[in-house]
Amino acid sequence: MKPSKKVASLFLTISLVLVVLFSCKKKETEEPPVVDEPTKANKELLINKNWKMTSLMFGTIDFYSTIAACESDDISIFSADSTFVIDEGLTKCNTADPQTKSTGVWIFIDNDTKLVMTPTTGNPDTGAIVQLDESVFKLRVKVPPYGEAVATFSKQ
Numbered sequence: 251m252k253p254s255k256k257v258a259s260l261f262l263t264i265s266l267v268l269v270v271l272f273s274c275k276k277k278e279t280e281e282p283p284v285v286d287e288p289t290k291a292n293k294e295l296l297i298n299k300n301w302k303m304t305s306l307m308f309g310t311i312d313f314y315s316t317i318a319a320c321e322s323d324d325i326s327i328f329s330a331d332s333t334f335v336i337d338e339g340l341t342k343c344n345t346a347d348p349q350t351k352s353t354g355v356w357i358f359i360d361n362d363t364k365l366v367m368t369p370t371t372g373n374p375d376t377g378a379i380v381q382l383d384e385s386v387f388k389l390r391v392k393v394p395p396y397g398e399a400v401a402t403f404s405k406q
Contacts, residue, residue: 292362293330295382301326302339305402313399318343324351326403332356334367365389377401 302325306314314322323339336352354369359376368374380388380400387403 292358292379292382295384296328296365296387297330299327300406301328301387301403302406303401304404305400307400307402308393308396308398325406328356 303314303317303322305312306317320338320341320343323341325337325339327335327337329335332355334352334354334356335350338347338349338351342349352369354367354372356365356367358364359366362379364376364378366374366376375391377389377391380390382388385405387405388400389403390398390400393399
């Protein structure tokens with residue numbers, strides 16, 4: 251698979267945040283994360299907003315520019331009931347696809363420094379929160395075998 255297709259797959263599930271990532275299995279020896287009740291501040295900053303990916307960086311390399319327009323307009327929505335939806339946005343790559351690309355549940359862990367997303371179909375994945383404020387949400391994720399990527403989402 252070409253790296254640009256891997257990046258596109260990452261965007262689909264990150265946009266939240268993430269098919270390639272959800273399909274990765276966790277190490278058997280990995281300790282289970284400490285699940286935190288999200289702080290009101292972080293939860294309020296994340297929920298009930300339309301988040302659109304605006305940047306995808308692998309180190310200093312910009313991969314966002316390689317993502318097809320029908321994928322780069324996808325919207326991620328996190329709800330107060332700890333569910334998420336990844337919506338196709340205005341355009342679809344295949345007009346026959348449903349408007350909802352992915353659904354699942356989310357939680358904060360490790361003192362609200364990490365976000366775990368578990369899709370309805372697939373495996374959970376964890377990203378480290380780099381920034382979360384009223385208008386920007388940055389998440390660092392591991393993308394085997396490429397290393398780490400930082401996805402930036404902007405409030406729409």
